[in-house]
Amino acid sequence: MSRVLMKGNEAIGAAAIKAGCRYFFGYPITPQSELPEYMSKALPEAGGIFLQAESEIAAINMVYGAAGAGARVMTGSSSPGISLKQEGITYCAGAELPCVIVNVMRGGPGLGSIQPGQADYFQSTRGGGNGDYRTIVYAPASIQETVDYVMEAFDKADIYRMPVLILADGMIGQMMEAVEIKEPNKIDLPEKDWATVGTKGKRKPNIINSLYLDSEKLEQHNANLQKKYNKIEATEVQYEAFGLEDAEVVCVAYGTTSRIVKNAIKHCNDNGIKVGMIRPITLWPYPYDVFKSINPKAKGILTVEMSAGQMIDDVRIAIEGRLPIYFNGRCGGMIPTPASIVEDIKKIAGGK
Amino acid sequence: MEEKIIIAGFGGQGVMAIGKLLAYAGMIEEKNVSWLPSYGPEMRGGTANCHVIISEKLIGSPVISKDATAAIIMNLPSLRKFENELIPGGKLIINKSLIDQETMRQDVDVYYIPANEIAAELGNSKVSNMILLGAYLELTKAVSIESALEAFLKVFGENKQNVIPLNRTALLKGGEIVKEKSAIY
Amino acid sequence: MSIVYERSKGLTDKDTHYCPGCTHGIIHKLVAETLVELNVLDDAIGIAPVGCSVLAYEYFNCDMQEAAHGRAPAVATGIKRCRPQNIVFTYQGDGDLASIGTAEIIHAAHRGEKITTIFVNNAIYGMTGGQMAPTTLVGQKATTAPFGRSEELSGKPIKMAELLATIDGANFIERVAVNSPANIRKAKKAITKAFKCQIEGKGFSLVEVLSTCPTNWGYSPVKSLRWLEDNMIPYYPLQNFRNFEEV
Structure with a gap:
C-alpha cells in the first residue's frame, strides 16, 4: 500500500481496524476527538461497531465487557478522560483482559489545557488505578511509528491478556504525516478459550473476574501477574x-x-x-x-x-x-x- | 532541500487548507512531510496557524522553532507572533490587503502582496490564500504547481475538479507577482 | 415415582453466601428457571454487580462477568454489541444501580440496549453493612442514617422503575416483590417477559424486585417480609410501567 497523508488520530483508527479491531467505545475529548470521529465512519464500513458512550467510565467498561467476550476492542481519550478510565483499566488488568487504550496527552493537572503534554508518565507507568498491575506502554514519536505500534499493541494485549497503552500527545494526535498502514504481521495468537460467549451447554461457565475474597488465592493471582510482568520486562523492551x-x-x-x-x-x-x-x-x-x-x-x-x-x-x-x-x-x-x-x-x- | 514554513492568519482564511495542500503535494513528490496545526477554541474566529515541513531527509521535530525558511502571514497578530521564527534570509510573504504594517525584520526577504484585491480581480475572493501559496511556490519551488493542484483534489475532494482552473490561475498569478518584483506594492 | 421438584439447571451446585431469610436466593432461582425455560441458558452471559450479589458469577450456571460498581449495564453493552446472538443480563442491587451506576443504567435504557436487568431493591446497602441507599425509605434507619433517613438531608427515595419508564428505549419495565407466594409467581412472569423482550429484539428490559434484608433491617425473616409489604410496597407500587407487548 502506498503512503497517505493522515492526521495522527485518524491514522490510529485506521491502524486499529487493519489490526482487526472491530469495536470502539469512546467519548469526545480534545485533542483525540478525531479518533472516535474516524471510527464512527470507518468501523461500520469494516463491519464493526462504534458506540459513543455516555462517559469515559462507561466507555472503558464497555471495553471490559467486549474484551471479556473475546473481541479485539479499543478506546481512546486524553489525560483527564484517561484518569476517569483508571477504574476500568485496573479491572481489565485484574481480570486479564486484552484491550488497547490510546492516551493523546494534554497538559494537566485537572482540566489543564488542550495543548500537548507528557505529564501522564507516572499515571501510565506506575499503575494509575489501584493494585499491583502494569500495562505495556508504547510511546511512539511519529505517526508511522504510532500506526505500527497500535497494530503491535493488539497482538501484545492478546498474547499477555492485558491492557496495552498507546501514549501519544496532542502533537501526534493533531499533526499529519505521510504514513503507510502495512499488512499486520501474521503471528500465532493464543485461543481465547476463556471468553464469555455462552457455554453452548458444552463446557463449564467461563467467568471474567478480578475478585478473590480468599487472601491466599488473591496472593497467588498477584504472583501469576508478577510472573507475567517479569517476562514482559525481559522480552518486550523497545x-x-x-x-x-x-x-x-x-x-x-x-x-x-x-x-x-x-x-x-x-x-x-x-x-x-x-x-x-x-x-x-x-x-x-x-x-x-x-x-x-x-x-x-x-x-x-x-x-x-x-x-x-x-x-x-x-x-x-x-x-x-x-x-x-x-x-x-x-x-x-x-x-x-x-x-x-x-x-x-x-x-x-x-x-x- | 528542507522547507520549513509557517502559515498563519485568522480561522476561515484557508490557513490550514493551504498547509495541508502543501504537505500533500510534497508527499506526491515522494518527499517527507509533516503538517502540525494549532488547535482548540482559539481557532474559532481567532488566530490559526500550521507548521509544514517538506524535506528530502527524515523530518526531525515537526515543530518549527526559530528555523522557519518561510512564512505566509494573513493577519497582523500572526505577523508579530511569527516574524521572529524566520531564519535570516527566510521568505516572508504578507497579505498586504489585511495587514497595514511592515515587518520589524531587516534580514529577511519580504513580499507584500495585495492578495484580496488580486483575488477579487480573478472574480473569487476565496482564492487569496492560493495567490499567496503561488507566490511561495514560485520563490522556493518547494513543490510543482501540478503537484499542488493534484493535492487540491486529494484534500478537498475529487468533485472539486470544476474549481481547478480558477485555483491554477490563482497560483500562477501569485507566482507572476513575485517574479516581477516591481509589481509588489 | 417422578421428580416433582429439583434445583434449576440454571444454578450451579455452589451454596450461596446470602444471609438467612434474604430473598436474593428466590430471585436467583426465578432468573435461573426463566433462562432454562426459555432455552437460553447455554447462550446466556450474565453480569454480576458489586454489592451482596457480587458472587452471583459463582451461582448462575452460565458464562458470567463481574463488573465494577454500577458499571454492569456498560459491561453488558460491550458484550451485547459484539455478541448480539447471546442473551445478556445484569443482576444489580440498589446501591449499584440506583446510586453509583445511575448514568450507566439510564444510558443503557436510553440506547435501547437489548439487555435484561434484574434490579434487586432492598432499600439498603447490604454487603457493606447497612448504610443508607438512595432507595432507603424516609425515617428508615441505616448505619449512615442513625436517626432514620431525613428527607431534608437526603431527599426522598428514588423510584428507578418510574424514572426508567420515561425513557423511550426502555421497552419493558415492571416492579414486583418476592414477599409472598403470589408475588413470587408474578415476579417470575415479569422476569420471563423481560427476557422475552430481549429474545424478540425489542430493546431494554428491567424488572425491579423488592427484596428483604433481615440482617441490616434488624428484623426476623418473617417480620422483614411483612415490613416490605407494609412499608416498601406503598411507596414502591407493584405494577407494569412499560410493556413491549402492548406497544
Missing part, C-alpha cells in the same frame, strides 16, 4: 539509542519531544560536541539496561520532557548514581525549544 559509547552528554526523551531533542543533538554534533541519545519506545517495560552502554566518562545525562520531570525517576533508577542527571522540561502545552536544549547540552559538556 528503544532507540545512538552515540552512547563516546558521548560527552546523553539526552533521554520520548515521543514527539525526542524529535525536538534530535534537532538539538544534530546541531551539537555539527559543532563538535558528542551527544548520544536514548529514546525509550516502551515506557514500561523501561529500557534500563541500555543505560549501561553510556560512556562512563560522559559529563551527564539530560532528560527532556513536556512535564515537570516524571521520567527522571526511571533515568535515576537506570543510571544508578553513576552520572549526574539534568532536566529540561516545559509544562502546560509549552514545548521545549531546540535552542534551550543546545544551551543545556553545552553547559553540561563544559562541566558547568
Whole structure:
C-alpha cells in the first residue's frame, strides 16, 4: 500500500481496524476527538461497531465487557478522560483482559489545557488505578511509528491478556504525516478459550473476574501477574539509542519531544560536541539496561520532557548514581525549544 | 532541500487548507512531510496557524522553532507572533490587503502582496490564500504547481475538479507577482 | 415415582453466601428457571454487580462477568454489541444501580440496549453493612442514617422503575416483590417477559424486585417480609410501567 497523508488520530483508527479491531467505545475529548470521529465512519464500513458512550467510565467498561467476550476492542481519550478510565483499566488488568487504550496527552493537572503534554508518565507507568498491575506502554514519536505500534499493541494485549497503552500527545494526535498502514504481521495468537460467549451447554461457565475474597488465592493471582510482568520486562523492551559509547552528554526523551531533542543533538554534533541519545519506545517495560552502554566518562545525562520531570525517576533508577542527571522540561502545552536544549547540552559538556 | 514554513492568519482564511495542500503535494513528490496545526477554541474566529515541513531527509521535530525558511502571514497578530521564527534570509510573504504594517525584520526577504484585491480581480475572493501559496511556490519551488493542484483534489475532494482552473490561475498569478518584483506594492 | 421438584439447571451446585431469610436466593432461582425455560441458558452471559450479589458469577450456571460498581449495564453493552446472538443480563442491587451506576443504567435504557436487568431493591446497602441507599425509605434507619433517613438531608427515595419508564428505549419495565407466594409467581412472569423482550429484539428490559434484608433491617425473616409489604410496597407500587407487548 502506498503512503497517505493522515492526521495522527485518524491514522490510529485506521491502524486499529487493519489490526482487526472491530469495536470502539469512546467519548469526545480534545485533542483525540478525531479518533472516535474516524471510527464512527470507518468501523461500520469494516463491519464493526462504534458506540459513543455516555462517559469515559462507561466507555472503558464497555471495553471490559467486549474484551471479556473475546473481541479485539479499543478506546481512546486524553489525560483527564484517561484518569476517569483508571477504574476500568485496573479491572481489565485484574481480570486479564486484552484491550488497547490510546492516551493523546494534554497538559494537566485537572482540566489543564488542550495543548500537548507528557505529564501522564507516572499515571501510565506506575499503575494509575489501584493494585499491583502494569500495562505495556508504547510511546511512539511519529505517526508511522504510532500506526505500527497500535497494530503491535493488539497482538501484545492478546498474547499477555492485558491492557496495552498507546501514549501519544496532542502533537501526534493533531499533526499529519505521510504514513503507510502495512499488512499486520501474521503471528500465532493464543485461543481465547476463556471468553464469555455462552457455554453452548458444552463446557463449564467461563467467568471474567478480578475478585478473590480468599487472601491466599488473591496472593497467588498477584504472583501469576508478577510472573507475567517479569517476562514482559525481559522480552518486550523497545528503544532507540545512538552515540552512547563516546558521548560527552546523553539526552533521554520520548515521543514527539525526542524529535525536538534530535534537532538539538544534530546541531551539537555539527559543532563538535558528542551527544548520544536514548529514546525509550516502551515506557514500561523501561529500557534500563541500555543505560549501561553510556560512556562512563560522559559529563551527564539530560532528560527532556513536556512535564515537570516524571521520567527522571526511571533515568535515576537506570543510571544508578553513576552520572549526574539534568532536566529540561516545559509544562502546560509549552514545548521545549531546540535552542534551550543546545544551551543545556553545552553547559553540561563544559562541566558547568 | 528542507522547507520549513509557517502559515498563519485568522480561522476561515484557508490557513490550514493551504498547509495541508502543501504537505500533500510534497508527499506526491515522494518527499517527507509533516503538517502540525494549532488547535482548540482559539481557532474559532481567532488566530490559526500550521507548521509544514517538506524535506528530502527524515523530518526531525515537526515543530518549527526559530528555523522557519518561510512564512505566509494573513493577519497582523500572526505577523508579530511569527516574524521572529524566520531564519535570516527566510521568505516572508504578507497579505498586504489585511495587514497595514511592515515587518520589524531587516534580514529577511519580504513580499507584500495585495492578495484580496488580486483575488477579487480573478472574480473569487476565496482564492487569496492560493495567490499567496503561488507566490511561495514560485520563490522556493518547494513543490510543482501540478503537484499542488493534484493535492487540491486529494484534500478537498475529487468533485472539486470544476474549481481547478480558477485555483491554477490563482497560483500562477501569485507566482507572476513575485517574479516581477516591481509589481509588489 | 417422578421428580416433582429439583434445583434449576440454571444454578450451579455452589451454596450461596446470602444471609438467612434474604430473598436474593428466590430471585436467583426465578432468573435461573426463566433462562432454562426459555432455552437460553447455554447462550446466556450474565453480569454480576458489586454489592451482596457480587458472587452471583459463582451461582448462575452460565458464562458470567463481574463488573465494577454500577458499571454492569456498560459491561453488558460491550458484550451485547459484539455478541448480539447471546442473551445478556445484569443482576444489580440498589446501591449499584440506583446510586453509583445511575448514568450507566439510564444510558443503557436510553440506547435501547437489548439487555435484561434484574434490579434487586432492598432499600439498603447490604454487603457493606447497612448504610443508607438512595432507595432507603424516609425515617428508615441505616448505619449512615442513625436517626432514620431525613428527607431534608437526603431527599426522598428514588423510584428507578418510574424514572426508567420515561425513557423511550426502555421497552419493558415492571416492579414486583418476592414477599409472598403470589408475588413470587408474578415476579417470575415479569422476569420471563423481560427476557422475552430481549429474545424478540425489542430493546431494554428491567424488572425491579423488592427484596428483604433481615440482617441490616434488624428484623426476623418473617417480620422483614411483612415490613416490605407494609412499608416498601406503598411507596414502591407493584405494577407494569412499560410493556413491549402492548406497544
